[in-house]
Amino acid sequence: MAPVTSERPTEGGISPEVKKDRKKEEELSEEDQKLNDDLESLVEKLNEPHTESDAYTQSLTELKEHIRDSTTSMTAVPKPLKFLRPHFPLLTEVYEKWSTKFGADNNAVVSLADILSVLAMTYSDDGKRDSLNYRLLSSQDTIVDWGHEYLRHLALEIGEAYQENLGTDESLIHKLTQLSMKIVPYFLKHNAEADAVDLLLEIENIDKLPQFVDENTFARVCLYMVSCVPFLAPPDDLSFLNTAYTIYLSNNQWPQALTLAIKLDDVDLIKQVFNSTDDESIHKQLGFVLSQQYNNFDYGGENAEVQEAISNTKLHEYYSYLTKELNLLDPKTPEDIYKSHLEYPKYLFGSSGAIDSAKQNLAAAFVNGLLNFGFGSDKLVQTEEDNKSWIYKTKGQGMVSTTASLGWIHQWSADEGLQVLDKYTESTEDEVKAGALLGTGIVSSRVHDESDAAFALLQEYVLDPKKALQTSSIMGLGIAFSGTSNEDVCSLLLPLISDLDVSLEISCIAALSLGHVFVGTCNGEITSSILQALLEGDIVGLSSKYVKFMALGLGLLYMGKHEQIEDVLEAISAIEYPISKSLKVLVNICAYAGTGNVLQIQSLLQMCTAKPKDTSAEEKLLEQSEEDQMKKEQQPSGEENNETIEADGDVVMEDATEAPELTNAAAATAPTNTTANTEESKPKVEDKSSTEENEKVDEDEEEEDELYQGFAVLGLAIIAMGEDIGQDMSLRHFSHLMHYGNSLIRRSVPLAMGLVSASNPQMKVFDTLSRYSHDPDLEVAQNAIYAMGLVGAGTNNARLAQLLRQLAVYYIKNADTLFMVRIAQGILHLGKGTLTLNPFNTERSILSKASLASLLTIAVALLDPKDFVLNDSYTEVSHQLLYFLTPAIQPRMLVTVDENLEPIKVNVRVGQAVDVVGQAGKPKTITGWVTQSTPVLLNYGERAELENTEEWISLSNSLEGITILKKNPDYMETDS
Numbered sequence: 001m002a003p004v005t006s007e008r009p010t011e012g013g014i015s016p017e018v019k020k021d022r023k024k025e026e027e028l029s030e031e032d033q034k035l036n037d038d039l040e041s042l043v044e045k046l047n048e049p050h051t052e053s054d055a056y057t058q059s060l061t062e063l064k065e066h067i068r069d070s071t072t073s074m075t076a077v078p079k080p081l082k083f084l085r086p087h088f089p090l091l092t093e094v095y096e097k098w099s100t101k102f103g104a105d106n107n108a109v110v111s112l113a114d115i116l117s118v119l120a121m122t123y124s125d126d127g128k129r130d131s132l133n134y135r136l137l138s139s140q141d142t143i144v145d146w147g148h149e150y151l152r153h154l155a156l157e158i159g160e161a162y163q164e165n166l167g168t169d170e171s172l173i174h175k176l177t178q179l180s181m182k183i184v185p186y187f188l189k190h191n192a193e194a195d196a197v198d199l200l201l202e203i204e205n206i207d208k209l210p211q212f213v214d215e216n217t218f219a220r221v222c223l224y225m226v227s228c229v230p231f232l233a234p235p236d237d238l239s240f241l242n243t244a245y246t247i248y249l250s251n252n253q254w255p256q257a258l259t260l261a262i263k264l265d266d267v268d269l270i271k272q273v274f275n276s277t278d279d280e281s282i283h284k285q286l287g288f289v290l291s292q293q294y295n296n297f298d299y300g301g302e303n304a305e306v307q308e309a310i311s312n313t314k315l316h317e318y319y320s321y322l323t324k325e326l327n328l329l330d331p332k333t334p335e336d337i338y339k340s341h342l343e344y345p346k347y348l349f350g351s352s353g354a355i356d357s358a359k360q361n362l363a364a365a366f367v368n369g370l371l372n373f374g375f376g377s378d379k380l381v382q383t384e385e386d387n388k389s390w391i392y393k394t395k396g397q398g399m400v401s402t403t404a405s406l407g408w409i410h411q412w413s414a415d416e417g418l419q420v421l422d423k424y425t426e427s428t429e430d431e432v433k434a435g436a437l438l439g440t441g442i443v444s445s446r447v448h449d450e451s452d453a454a455f456a457l458l459q460e461y462v463l464d465p466k467k468a469l470q471t472s473s474i475m476g477l478g479i480a481f482s483g484t485s486n487e488d489v490c491s492l493l494l495p496l497i498s499d500l501d502v503s504l505e506i507s508c509i510a511a512l513s514l515g516h517v518f519v520g521t522c523n524g525e526i527t528s529s530i531l532q533a534l535l536e537g538d539i540v541g542l543s544s545k546y547v548k549f550m551a552l553g554l555g556l557l558y559m560g561k562h563e564q565i566e567d568v569l570e571a572i573s574a575i576e577y578p579i580s581k582s583l584k585v586l587v588n589i590c591a592y593a594g595t596g597n598v599l600q601i602q603s604l605l606q607m608c609t610a611k612p613k614d615t616s617a618e619e620k621l622l623e624q625s626e627e628d629q630m631k632k633e634q635q636p637s638g639e640e641n642n643e644t645i646e647a648d649g650d651v652v653m654e655d656a657t658e659a660p661e662l663t664n665a666a667a668a669t670a671p672t673n674t675t676a677n678t679e680e681s682k683p684k685v686e687d688k689s690s691t692e693e694n695e696k697v698d699e700d701e702e703e704e705d706e707l708y709q710g711f712a713v714l715g716l717a718i719i720a721m722g723e724d725i726g727q728d729m730s731l732r733h734f735s736h737l738m739h740y741g742n743s744l745i746r747r748s749v750p751l752a753m754g755l756v757s758a759s760n761p762q763m764k765v766f767d768t769l770s771r772y773s774h775d776p777d778l779e780v781a782q783n784a785i786y787a788m789g790l791v792g793a794g795t796n797n798a799r800l801a802q803l804l805r806q807l808a809v810y811y812i813k814n815a816d817t818l819f820m821v822r823i824a825q826g827i828l829h830l831g832k833g834t835l836t837l838n839p840f841n842t843e844r845s846i847l848s849k850a851s852l853a854s855l856l857t858i859a860v861a862l863l864d865p866k867d868f869v870l871n872d873s874y875t876e877v878s879h880q881l882l883y884f885l886t887p888a889i890q891p892r893m894l895v896t897v898d899e900n901l902e903p904i905k906v907n908v909r910v911g912q913a914v915d916v917v918g919q920a921g922k923p924k925t926i927t928g929w930v931t932q933s934t935p936v937l938l939n940y941g942e943r944a945e946l947e948n949t950e951e952w953i954s955l956s957n958s959l960e961g962i963t964i965l966k967k968n969p970d971y972m973e974t975d976s
Contacts, residue, residue, distance in 0.1 A: 036083045039066060043087045046094055046112070053098070053108035060111045067118060068145065081122050088123045091116055095134075104137065113138035118146050121153050132157040136175055143179070144186045151183050152195060158183075159202030177203055185212050193221045194918050197228070206239050210246050218251045226260070226845070227917045230596050230723045234563060238264065245269060249276055255956045258286050262293050262846055265520065265560065274299050281899045281964055284309050285955040288962045291315075292841045292890065293848060296448050296484040305901060309962075312447045314901070315891075316412035318962055319374055319834075321903050322893045322935045328832050331378045334367040334822070337829050339805060359815050359872070362398040363822035365390060366882065369405030370826035373835060373889065376416060378409050391432060396874035400472060403435025404883060407442030411886070417443030418453055425457075434472035437461055438880060441476020445886045454480040455488060462492055471509055471877055475884075478513025482887035483850030489517050490526065497529045497550075498536075507533060508546035508553075509877060512857065515553030516887070520560050520849040527568060530554045534575050534583070542579045545867050548707065551579065552860050555586035559849045562591040582708040589715030590856075594722030594847040601719055601726070607712040608737055608745055706744045710863045713737060713748035717756040718856065721839075722847060727756050731765065738772070744863065746780050751859040754787030758855060759838040759892075760940040761792040761800060770803050774810070782820045782865050789824030790855075794892060795939070796833035804828065816870045823882065834937060836892040837885070843913065843943065843958045854888035857881065894944050895962050896934040905933050906952055908959060913943035 028036060045059040067080045084091075095116060098109045113134045120130035131154055135143065143151070158176050165172050180203050187196035200206045213221055222244040229237045241260050248257035254273055261269035274286060280303055287309030290297055295312050308314055323329055368380040381390045381402065391402045403424050410417030421443065424436035437458060444454035454476065461473035474493060481489050496502055496510035511533075514526050530550055534542070558565050565587055572583050585607065592600045716733060720726035731753065738749045750772050757765045769791065772784035785807060792800040804825050811817040830837070838844075839851035861868040861881045871878035898904050911929030926943050938944060944959040946952055951971045955964040 032079060035066070035079060039063070039080060039083050040087070042066075043084070043090065047090065053102045053106050056098075056108045057111075060108060060115070063115060064111070067115070077122060081119060084119055085122045088116070088119050091119065092130075110138050114142055117154075118150055121150060129157040129161055132161055135179065140179055140182050143182050148186075148190055148192065151186055152192075155180070155183055155187075155195060155199045155202075159199065162203045177205060180205070181208070184209070188212055188214075188217050188221070191220075191920065193217060194224050197221060197224055201236065201240075206236070206243050209243055210250060213247050213251075215251060218247050218253075222247050222256070224917055227915075249273065252277070253957065254282055254286060255289055255958075258289055259842055259845055259957075262290070267294075267297075270294070270297065271300070274301070280306070281966065282955060284899075284901065285964045288964070289842065289956065292961065293483070293846065293850075295446055296481075296486070309901075311449055312412065313449055315447060316374065318895045318897075318903070319412065319891050319893070320376075322891065322895060323375065323832075323834065325935050326834070326937075328834065329375070331375060332371050332829075332832060333379050334364045334371065334826075337367070337371065337801070337825050338808065338822075340808075342805070358393070358395045358398055359819055360822070361390065361393040362401060362879070363819045365394065365398075365402040365405045366879075367822050367826035369408035370830050371832060373408050373831040374411040374413075375831075376410055376413060381405060382409070382420070391435075396431065396872075397876075397878050397880065399429070399431035400435040400438065400468065401879050401882075403432050404438040404442060404472075404880065406436075407439030407883075408886070410443050411445070411889075412443075412447050414444050414447055414449075414453060418457075430466055430468045434466075434468040437469060438472040438476045438479075438883060441473075441478070441480035442883055442886050444480040445482060446890070448484065452486075452488075455486070459488075459492055462496070467503070467506070467875065470506060472880070474506070474509050474513050475877075475880060478509075478516040479883060479886050482516040482853070483519050483848075485518050485521050485523075490514065490523070494525060494529055497526075498533050504544050505546050505877065508544075508550040511550040511553035512556075513553075515556030516850070516853055516857070516884070519556045519853045521557060522561050522564050523557055527554065527557055531568070531571050531575070534579065537576070542576050545864060547579055548582070548860055548863075549857075551583045551586050552857065554583065555590035556853045556856075558587055559590045559593055559853060560595075560847070562588075562595065562597075565591045582711055585708045585711040585715065589711065589718050592715075593718045593849075593852055595719060596723035596726040597719055601716060601730075604712040604715045604719070605733060608709055608716075608741065610709070706742060707863070709742070710744045710748040711860075713741075713745055713752050714755065714856065714859050717752035718852065721756050730756055735768070743777065743779075746775075746777065747783055747863060747865075750780065750784035750787040751862055754790035755855055755859060757791045759791075759793045759795060759836040761795050761797040763799070766791050766797075766800055766803070773803075773807055778814070778817060779865055782817055782870070783862050785817065785820045785824050786827075786858075786862060789827035790837060792828045793837040794828075794830035794833060794835040796829055800828055801825070816866070819870065820865070827885075830889065831891070834891060834893065835889050836940075837888050838892075838940060839888060841890070842960060844941075848888075851888035851890070854884050854886065857884040891961075892938050893961070894934060894936050894938055894959055896959075896965050897962060899964060899966050901964070903935070904965065906965060907931055907933055907947040908936060908944045909947055910936055910938065910942055910944045913941055 042059045042063045046056055046063075050056065067078070067084075091112070095109065095112050098106070098112060102109055104110075117131050117134035117138060120134060123130065131150075135154060143154075158180055162173065162176050180199055184196045184199060187193065187199070196212070197206070197209065200209055209221070225240045225244045229240050232240060241264050245257050245260040245264070248254075248260065249272070254277055257276075258270065258273045261273055270290065274283060277283070283299070283301060283303060283306045287299070287306045290299075291310050291312050295310060297310050299306060299310060301307075365381060368378050372378040391399055394402045403421075406420055406424075407417060410420055418440060421436045421439045424432055424439075427433045427436070440454055440457050444452075458473040458476050458480075461469045462477070464470045464473070474496070477489050477493065493510045493514050497507050497514070499507065511526075511530050514523075518526060530553060533550065534547075537547075554568070558568065568587060569584055572580050572587070575583065585604075588600065589604070713734075716730050720730040734749045734753055737745050741749065750769055753765055753769060766788055769784045769788045773781050773788065775781045775784065785804070788800060788804065804821055808818060808821045808825075811821060827837070837851075837855065839848050839855060840846065841848060858869075858881065868877070868881055869879050894908065896904055896906050896908075909926060909929035909931050911926035914923070914925055914927050916923045916925055926945060929945075931947055936944065938960065946954060946959070946965075951968055952965045953968050955966065
């Protein structure tokens with residue numbers, strides 16, 4: 001028996017109660033009912049047959065007025081459109097009749113098409129794009145009468161139709177372009193700049209935007225366009241930058257225009273900015289902006305002060321003013337940051353000296369140079385009693401680095417620094433003299449004048465028969481002229497790359513130095529010389545540890561030039577296999593540096609998860625023997641060797657994580673030992689020769705095979721660093737790579753984390769690095785320690801300082817790791833907290849290629865920390881490579897000056913920068929600000945604004961570096 005229910009039977013699946021409720025909802029008020037009746041009446045009149053089109057004119061006019069005059073909330077459909085929606089099919093039939101009867105050009109027909117275009121917004125057309133189709137059939141002059149929402153809908157359909165018909169229907173493409181030109185001015189006039197830009201992007205006519213922009217809209221338009229660039233594919237990204245440049249220049253916004261010209265890396269555009277104004281004060285401000293990128297640029301004017309601003313010749317003067325105002329003039333000693341008295345006073349300092357006093361004295365020299373960077377005085381190397389005392393507390397290559405540290409202490413003050421170093425160039429000891437030569441190059445970095453004293457002093461030692469003097473002079477030239485494209489340096493060092501009479505080490509260092517000097521220039525001569533040297537190199541030469549620096553030199557030439565690397569990649573394919581793959585990866589990551597290119601990042605991730613190509617010697621033997629193969633299959637899974645487990649990528653990667661203490665040397669010798677045990681029955685002579693040969697070949701090939709993976713990990717950081725979301729995502733990738741990667745990848749991950757967060761001490765980053773700093777694999781720990789310094793570079797971060805002091809205690813008995821801790825401490829307290837290693841400047845909008853090249857060079861060297869930075873050899877380049885950091889170091893200051901370039905004090909608000917792209921009105925661009933008096937220090941992500949904008953006018957759009965202010969002529973002081 002069916003259950004009894006109280007519900008009444010339904011009709012068509014809907015109960016009478018529901019129908020009743022719906023009917024109540026559909027009941028209209030008297031006003032709405034009258035409007036509905038009037039609209040139905042007008043539709044009926046339009047459907048009546050008439051012989052003349054004029055008979056419909058009155059009805060069409062009333063219908064348009066009803067639609068235009070409708071007022072409703074932004075969240076609801078206007079009532080006329082809602083009531084007319086059911087009549088849309090009938091009106092389309094009416095249109096077809098009229099167009100046949102009266103012709104498509106008839107006024108009534110055109111007017112009806114106008115109405116149908118608007119009504120089509122509410123009617124699903126299943127991809128027919130009725131709004132656009134009827135708009136093309138009606139008059140375009142009335143397009144702006146229908147309001148913003150209609151035009152946005154129309155713009156959407158225009159973009160879809162344009163992309164669908166591109167290359168097939170040129171007539172329609174022309175009509176769509178003409179229609180868009182009617183919509184764009186309306187968008188710009190009604191605060192919809194983003195919609196205007198998006199529409200022109202869809203129809204590929206962004207270059208037509210400047211004609212529609214005026215003084216009221218250009219700022220928001222350009223801000224949106226520049227913010228879009230990281231998300232655009234070529235060539236749209238360059239089109240946006242060029243268009244924004246044109247708009248800024250036409251509105252006399254010279255600093256912004258110069259910023260975009262620098263991003264475009266176009267010297268002609270830079271000159272155009274200078275030539276577009278005669279204001280000397282503007283030229284000086286442009287010079288200060290340009291000095292962070294092209295400090296050897298010749299602007300061609302007569303004003304010497306402008307050229308001095310570009311050449312950074314007054315940088316030391318302003319930096320000294322900053323340090324004086326911040327009361328930082330008193331020199332500090334390494335012990336001031338070691339604070340060894342706080343923890344284990346009997347063991348920390350004394351015990352380290354007992355283990356390797358020369359090494360720790362060398363570390364103290366580096367820390368002293370970093371700590372007193374640019375201050376011109378210190379209490380360690382330069383002492384009143386004996387200037388050479390600390391230098392002779394080190395030995396071998398340590399004396400070179402200790403002497404060279406004087407260049408850091410006198411940084412940017414070339415005249416004073418060269419006088420101090422001059423006495424050391426006369427030394428009878430080659431190491432001290434070599435250090436003086438290297439210091440000569442260091443002290444001249446980022447500062448250039450007509451004399452170029454560094455070149456004059458170093459050129460005579462480039463061909464010196466003494467290796468120490470030769471390498472120091474070559475490195476000094478690379479550091480001194482980094483990013484300058486100096487042709488004299490090229491003609492001097494270029495022959496060394498392909499000269500067979502010099503050692504491979506010299507050739508590679510020369511290629512690296514030229515890469516720094518000509519970074520991002522795609523210089524053809526240097527490219528061909530490096531490729532020729534690699535092509536002619538034998539297997540032994542290509543497997544040298546120095547070849548990676550020659551490869552890096554080639555990569556630096558193409559920094560930021562991803563559109564010009566096809567030819568060089570093709571040429572690389574002809575080089576012997578082991579180095580060619582690494583070379584391709586290096587060139588690619590340099591070319592796409594700072595772009596955030598997702599496809600490149602995906603490609604690099606695939607490389608990081610690939611297994612090495614060569615199988616181990618044990619696997620080859622097992623394949624040859626059926627009996628051993630059967631034993632292998634029967635063997636319990638828990639007893640399998642690492643080589644056997646490699647069939648499962650995840651398993652082998654977990655093994656690498658669980659037993660990281662297995663170093664490269666142990667991994668290389670393990671297959672040999674296994675081979676010897678397996679072939680015990682063979683004669684000893686045969687076993688010895690084959691084992692030695694296999695050991696050498698396998699070790700070299702495995703190292704080279706994996707080298708590209710190390711570069712790929714660094715590439716993830718270099719490519720992602722230009723975009724905030726990409727940075728956060730890359731940190732997630734690094735966590736996975738650290739867990740599953742092989743030993744080289746695990747060594748690379750801390751370096752990559754440091755690169756992507758340079759001078760940006762985020763808690764989540766340095767806490768992760770702190771965990772890695774206790775890794776059983778010492779090389780991973782050493783790189784993590786360096787990365788901790790890099791992350792906090794120049795910030796004096798108290799938490800990081802404490803972690804590093806704890807690490808100094810932890811590694812008290814390991815001289816190499818303790819040395820790295822000291823270097824990290826020095827970098828953390830760089831310039832007593834006044835400097836930065838962040839490669840971006842001008843509110844993080846410009847990537848300095850020279851700075852990034854410096855950071856990348858150290859990272860590449862630390863892929864094998866024992867071979868380079870921690871190498872104690874007396875004859876090879878080692879810790880001197882740390883001086884390649886020099887071009888990346890710059891003050892993180894804001895100094896305000898008047899039009900005569902004299903420092904002045906004004907109040908500024910310093911706070912966290914806020915992204916205001918696309919926000920309505922005039923939102924605040926900083927938050928959580930603190931009012932300070934200039935000069936001030938700006939941390940990562942901070943922005944400064946003038947407190948009193950009525951009194952002072954800034955000649956730069958962003959308060960950063962050295963900013964010129966001028967008095968507002970209309971300002972009048974009022975009595976408080």
